[in-house]
Amino acid sequence: DADVTQTPRNRITKTGKRIMLECSQTKGHDRMYWYRQDPGLGLRLIYYSFDVKDINKGEISDGYSVSRQAQAKFSLSLESAIPNQTALYFCATSDLAGPTYNEQFFGPGTRLTVL
Amino acid sequence: AQSVTQPDIHITVSEGASLELRCNYSYGATPYLFWYVQSPGQGLQLLLKYFSGDTLVQGIKGFEAEFKRSQSSFNLRKPSVHWSDAAEYFCAVGLISGTYKYIFGTGTRLKVLA
Numbered sequence: 692d693a694d695v696t697q698t699p700r701n702r703i704t705k706t707g708k709r710i711m712l713e714c715s716q717t718k719g720h721d722r723m724y725w726y727r728q729d730p731g732l733g734l735r736l737i738y739y740s741f742d743v744k745d746i747n748k749g750e751i752s753d754g755y756s757v758s759r760q761a762q763a764k765f766s767l768s769l770e771s772a773i774p775n776q777t778a779l780y781f782c783a784t785s786d787l788a789g790p791t792y793n794e795q796f797f798g799p800g801t802r803l804t805v806l
Numbered sequence: 807a808q809s810v811t812q813p814d815i816h817i818t819v820s821e822g823a824s825l826e827l828r829c830n831y832s833y834g835a836t837p838y839l840f841w842y843v844q845s846p847g848q849g850l851q852l853l854l855k856y857f858s859g860d861t862l863v864q865g866i867k868g869f870e871a872e873f874k875r876s877q878s879s880f881n882l883r884k885p886s887v888h889w890s891d892a893a894e895y896f897c898a899v900g901l902i903s904g905t906y907k908y909i910f911g912t913g914t915r916l917k918v919l920a
Contacts, residue, residue, distance in 0.1 A: 735910075797851075
């Protein structure tokens with residue numbers, strides 16, 4: 692089973708709809724991240740969380756909100772989707788210690804299309 | 807402000823040829839440096855990382871990268887490219903002070919000719 696999973700993998704929605712993207716991890720990591728990927732722009736950080744009570748805005752948080760329901764779950768919401776939020780969204784985790792210290796582990800991505 | 811630059815958007819090489827992908831960063835301290843690969847339709851996979859020590863680091867799939875502090879660079883190399891290396895490659899900087907965020911370059915898409 693994959694260590695970082697994202698649901699749904701693909702979603703098409705309409706402008707103005709509320710959308711939630713979910714991320715779950717079995718790695719036991721405290722840190723979780725949401726990125727969006729756009730062609731030619733690389734990955735840009737939307738939100739990040741260092742534990743259940745610690746949530747921080749990234750560089751492009753406008754129009755998004757997040758919820759850290761548990762150590763293993765980090766959800767991204769678009770309250771009212773707009774077409775320029777069409778992108779590939781990635782969840783990632785990282786750890787504070789051990790041999791994989793500071794490495795990021797990525798989910799498979801969610802492709803979101805807003806019509 | 808911190809930044810990561812990958813100056814080559816696209817690179818095309820023939821199978822068996824050598825490869826070098828460039829990465830330059832701007833950061834006030836020595837950062838954590840990473841190279842990730844993204845195959846079509848896939849998430850990102852770590853190729854290698856540099857935290858400290860030997861400036862030449864070996865990664866998976868025969869890749870290596872060299873950290874050059876004087877040039878603020880962390881270029882990725884492979885002596886002989888395979889067709890399966892066709893993918894998009896991202897350089898990333900991990901900020902070690904305070905926020906522990908990561909900044910990604912815009913990526914280099916590699917095409918391999920048979």
